[in-house]
Amino acid sequence: MLSLLSSLCRLLLAFSVLAFFQAAAHAQTPQNFTIGNWKKTSSNTSQFFIIQGNLNRQTPLQAPLEPAISQNSFFIRYTLKYPAEHIDQPPESSGEFFILWLDDTEGNETSGHSNQTPNIGVHVDKNLKNKYMIRFSSPRQAFASELRGDQSTQLVAHISKSKPGIENPYDKIALWINPKVVQRDRPDTQLQVSNARVSTIRWLGFSTGVKTETTDRITVGDIQIAHNWEELFGIRMQTKVTAPKPLTMPKPSISFAKDVVPILQQRCFQCHQGVNKTGFRLDVADEVLNQTTPFAAGTSELIHRINASDETKMPPEGERLSPDEIKTLSVWIDEGMRWDEVLFPTPKLTSEHWAFQPIQTPVIPAKPKHGRTAIDAFLAKQQKQLGVTPNEVAPIETLIRRLHLTVTGLPPSPEFLELVLKVEPANRQDWLDQQVKTLLATRAYGEHWGRYWLDIARWAESNGHQHNRFRPDAWRYRDYVISSFAQNKPFNLFLKEQIAGDEISTGDDHVIATGFLSAARYSGNNLDKQIQRNEILVDVTNTTASAFLGLTMECAQCHTHKFDPISIRDYYRFQAFFAEGQPGSVVLEEGREAAPQLIAEYWNLFDQTKGRVYQELKKKGSPEPIYVAPETVNRRIPNSDRAFYNQLKKQLDALPKAWGWYSTQSDYLSLPVAPHLMRWPLERERTALYQRPTYLLIRGDITNRGPEVEPGVPSVFAQIPVDDKPRLTLANWMTSPDNPLTARVWVNRIWQGHFGRGIVESSSDFGTQGTTPSNQDLLDYLASELLSHDWDTAHIHSLILNSHAYRQAATQQTTALERDPNNSSWWGWNPYHLHSEAVHDSILQVSGSLTSLLGGPSRQPDNVTKVRSIYLESRRNTPSYLNEVFDGPTTSHSCSRRSQSISPLQSLYLLNSKFTHQNADKIAEVIGAKTDKIEEQAATAVLSVLGRHIRADEQPTVVKFLQETSLKDLCLVLLNSNEFIHVN
C-alpha cells in the first residue's frame, strides 16, 4: 500500500500520465497476497494480536484473503509467543492448544475450522508434550519440536496441492520452526492426507480451544503469505521478474509528422535545425527534451518562450506563433511529446577528440644518450623539438628519498643511504632498478598508493550529510585496496571487482570490493526515498565515470553535454547499470549461516514494535508510518523483549560484515544484509530493488521523468549487449583492449602519483575540456604497455621509476625555463608538497615511532596512536586537523589530485603542535643517547630527518645553532624545512 501511495505522490509531482500507468503496472507484477482487515470478534486482541483463551473453542481473530488463493503452492508464516508461565504441562493439566487455520469459509466465532482444512499451531502429542503441530483434522496431526515459552517463534508452513489444479484440494503441509534460509529442503515435519477438502482459501484466522485458559496471553504477529520460500525471507525470487513493458500511450490527438513538424519547420528550424550557432537544436529528440517537459507543456521552456513577450521570446523577431500553433505544440507535449525517429533520427554522436580514438602503439623513437627507458626516448623527441635538454641525474640521497616517498609515502632509513653509498657510483642507477622491484612489493607501497585510490573512490567511514553516521565496516574496503596494490593485482581485475564484485561471486573479497560503489554519501535524513536513491545513483555514476574513464558525466545529468559527445540519454543509460542496487551492510562468509535467522528475528521484533508505535501515533493524528524513526522503535521495544533484542543486536554487531553493494544481480540467497540503522534508511525489502526502471530525468529532476532507458555505454562508443549481469558487462567493456579510455586514464594517474602532475593534467577529465596530453605518444605508449602486460600496474611503475625523467635533478635551467616554462617535456624534476598523510607518516618515521599495522578497524587519531594516517578514522565533515590544513581529500567527491596550498596555519601546526614537538623530542633523545659531540649530533640530526649527510656550507651555521639552542630545536627546525616537506 505504501508503495502505491508513494507512486501516487510521484504522479502528483510529475503530472505524468505515463508514470502513473507504469507505476500501476509495476504494482501488479507480481501480484501480491494481501490479507484483508482483521476482524476482531473479541476485545481480547490488540494490534499485536495478544490472544487469550476462554476455556472454549473460539476464533478471536480472522481475516479475508484478497484475492483468494488457489494456486498450487504457497507459504505462510507467523510469529508466536507463548508466555512460559502460562504453559500448562500435561498430565497435570490438559496442555495447550492454539492454531492458525486456513479455510474456504468464514465460519462463526466458535467454528472449529478443523474439518479437513490446514491448521498450523500448538497441540499436545501422544507423549503428552506441548508441541508445534500441523493438522487437517484432529486425527491427522503431525508434530515438530516442543513448545518453548517466552520466545518469539516463527512458524513457516508450505501448503500445497499434490494434484495441481484450481479444483484440487490443498492436501500437503510442511512445517518449519524458526527456519534458517538454507533449510528450505529440511522441514521439521510434514503431512499429507487423502481426504482434504479445501481447494480455495478465502479466510484465515486464529483459534483457541478448551485447553486455552483466560489467563493465557498468546502473542501472534508478522503474518505473511508468500509465493515462495525466498520471498518469505525478503529475498530474491527465483525467477527474475521481467520488467513490464511500458504501456502504450493514449491515442494522440496530434500527429507529430502532420501537425507538429510543419510548425517546427516554418517557425523554428530556420535557426534551430542542424548544428547551428544558437546552440539549440529542435530537430533532435534528446535536445528538444532539454527545452520541454513531456506531459507538462505548462512547465516547458519551449512553450514559455513562444508565449513570452519580453526579450526571451521566440522567435525573437517577426510574427508570433498563432494561438492554434501554440496549442498544437502544447497538446503535443501534454500527450507525451511523441517523436518520429525515422523523420528526425538522433544523430550518431561522433568525436574526433583524441581520447576517444583507439590506443595506437607508437613507434619508440631513437633512444637518447641519457635515456634509460622508452619514456626517455619519447620525451627526448619532444625536448628536441622544444630545444631543451634534460637535467642530469639527481644526487643519490635526493633520489632515494624521492623514490621512497613516491612509492611508499615514507622517507628511507639512514641505513638505506649507507647501503647505496657502498655501491660503485657508476652502478648505482642499475642497483636502484632492483630496489624499485623490492619497494613495489612492500605493504608500505600498498598503503601509499591505496590512499591515492581512496581519494579517487571518495572513500570515507561515514555516511556524510547531516547525520553522518559511522560506517563501522567500511575499513574492509580500505584494506582490500591496500592489499590489491601490495599484491600488484592486475588493474582490470581491480576494476571489475569494484564495479561488479557481487555479480562475480559472493566471496568476501568480491563483496568487500564493491565498497567502491557503496562509498557514496547517503543521506539518512531524507523522507523521500526516490530522491535519496537518486542522490546515491548520481554519485555512483559520476564517480565511476570519472575514476575509470576520465569522463565528467555530471554535466549530462541535466542536459546533453555542451562539449563532450555525451547526451543526457547517455547519462541515464550509464546510470541504469547501477539502478537495481544499493549500499548496505553485507554479511561476510563466516557469518552467513547465522545471519538470516538473526536478521529475520531482528526485523520481526522491530516491525512489530514499529507497528505498535505507528498505531499510537496514528491515533494522535500522525499521517504516515514512515515518520516512525528507527531510534523511536529502538526505544520502544517492549521490556519483555528488550533483553532478547539487545542480544540480537549484539550478535548482529559481532557478525563480520562489509559496507558493500547488493543488487538484484547479486546472489541474494547467499548475501544477507544486516540492519544499518539511520533515521530514514533506504527501503530495506530487497523486492524494492526490483522494477527500478531508469528514466531519463528532465534537467536532472527526479520528479520530472522523461522516457525510460536501458543500460548502455555512451553512444559515441560501439554498443554492447547487456546481459543479466549489467555491471559485469560494463566492467568488461571498460577493460576491453578496445576501450580507449581506461588504460590511458590509469597510466596517467600512475604518472601523476610520481611526478605530482599527469601527462594529462586534468587526470579525471579526458574530455574535450580537459587538458591535452603534454606528450600523447608517451601516454599511448604507457597505455599499450599496460594492455600488453595484462594490466600489470607494477610494470608501468617500473618503466617510470627507472626512467631518466624520474631520476633527474630538480635544477632550474634558464634556457629550458624560457623554452618550456611549464616543464611540459619533463626536462627537470618539479618539487612538490608532501600530502598531508605523508607529512604525518614521515614525521613518525624519522622519529622511529611509526607502528606498523596490517589493517583492521580504524584507529582514533590522537597523539598516542602512531600508525600510518590511512588507518586513522576518516569521517566525512570532520577531517583531522592535518587534513584540514594540508589539503586532505574532501571525501565527499572523487578527488583526482590534491591541492597544493600554502598557509600560515600549516606552519603554525609544524612549529607549535604537540605532535611535532613530541617527535622532535624523540629524535633528539635518540641522537643524544648516541653521542654528546655537537658536530656529530648536528650531522646525525640532518641524516635522520633529511636522509642525507650534512653539507660543508651549512655545517657551521647548524652547529652554531645547536650550541646556542638544543638538539630538539634543531630537529624541530629540520621537520619544518622545505626540504623535509617536499618531494625533491
Add this chain to the structure above:
Amino acid sequence: MSINPQRRAFLRQSAVSMTGLTSIALASSLQPTLLRGNERKIARSVIFLYMSGGPSQVDTFDPKPALATYSGQNVPESIARNVPPIKRSGLNNIMPSHWSFQPHGESGIPVSELLPHTAQHADDLCVIRSVKHLNPVHGPGECVCLTGVAGGDRPSIGAWTTYALGNINENLPTFMAMNIHSDGMQFPQRAGWSTGFLPAKHQGVVINPATGIKFTDLPEDTPQQRRIQQLQLLDFLNEKHRKDKLNADLLQARIKSYEMTAKMQVAAPELFDWETRESEATRILYGIGKENSHETGVACLMGRRMVERGVRFIQIRVGGWDAHGNIKSNHSRQAARTDKPIAGLLRDLKQRGLLTSTLVVWAGEFGRTPTMEGTANGRDHSPNGYSIWMAGGGVQGGQIIGQTDDLGYVATERPVSPFDYHATILAALGIDPAKLSYNHLGREETPLFNDGAVIEEVLA
C-alpha cells in the same frame, strides 16, 4: 562621499599581497571590469549569521494573522495547491504564532516580540520574505544555504568572497567560521566553509571563539628569542634548498608563510583576547556573561573584532532552531541565545562606524511550516518561502522584499533563491557576480550557477 580612492588603494594593496603567493591570484578579478556600481556604497567585510535548524518565518519576520483565524484547520486548497509535494510540507492543522508582531522604527517593519532587541534595528534591516528552494532536509539545506546546491560541491559564499577580494590583513585568515551550539543532530556541514572547485586556500578556517586559532601559542619550552633563532635557521636552510630549484615560487611562498606565521602568532592572540580588551559596557551590549547568550555573544563580539582587523568573511553558525516539537520553548531559547548578541553586534558596528562597511546577513537553511507537525506543537521544515535579512554595508535598510501567501507557506511575490542572495552579497561588496568566474572542467563557473541574479532592490 566617494569611496573610490580608498577602494583603489585597497585593491592595489591586495594585488601586492597576493602576488607573493603562488596560488592562482585571480589577477583578473582585480580588474575594474569585475566591479559594479563604483559609485555605490559598498561593504568590505561580511558577517554571515547562519541560523542552523531553520527559524520559523511566521514567528519572526513574516506576521500572518490568518494563522490565528484558521487555527486548527487544514490549509485551504487555494494555498495548498502551490505547496510543492515534498514530504515535510504538512497541510493539516494550522498553528498560530505564539508571538505578536509590532511595527518598529520609521520603516515600521514588523518584527515578532520574540526578537525585541533585533527589532530595535528594524530601520537597518532589509528583510527578504520570499526565499525559496526545494530541499527540506538539514544537511543538504545547509549546503544550499551556503553553497547554493544540496551536494555542497560548489564553493561556499565565503570562498567566493575571499576568492574575489583576497585579504585585507594578511596576518589573519581571510575567512573564519565559528560553529556555536552545534549540539544535537545538526552537525555542521563542511561544505559551508569549503571551496568546492576553487583553490583550497580560500576555505574558511574553523575556530572556536573561546580558544582562537589553533597552535598560535608558543610552546612552553620555546621562548620568543628561541623562536627567532629557529626561524633564522629555517630561513637559512630553506634559502639554500631553494637555490636553483625548479618550482622556486612554491618554495618561496612557503618561506614567506613562515613570516606570516610569526605575524599571525602576534595578531591572533590579540584578536581573541576580548576579555582584557573589551569594556564591561561592551560585554553587556552583547549579552556576554549571561547564561543563554554568552556563547553567541562572544562569537558576535569576535565578529566585530575580526571586522575591525580586516577579516573578509566571518561566518557564525548558531545551531538549535529545529523546532519540531514545542516551538514556543525552542524559539524562546534560541531567541535568548541570539537576539541580544545580534542586536548588540549591529549596534556596536554602527557606533564604531563599521556598519556602513560591514554586511550582516541572517539566514537559516529554510523556514518552517505554518502547520503543526504531528501533535507536538512544533513546525516541520519548509523551504517554500522563508525570511532572511541583510543589514549594513551596501544594503538599503528599512525595507521588505517579497511576500508569501496568507499563511506564510509559499513565496508568492519576488521569489528568490540562495544563489540570488549569494549574488547580492557579492554585489554589496562591489563585485559583479556575473563577471566573477573560475574555469573548472572547461566551464567558466560563476557564483550565479545557472540562473542566479542580484536582488537589485536590496542594494543601497
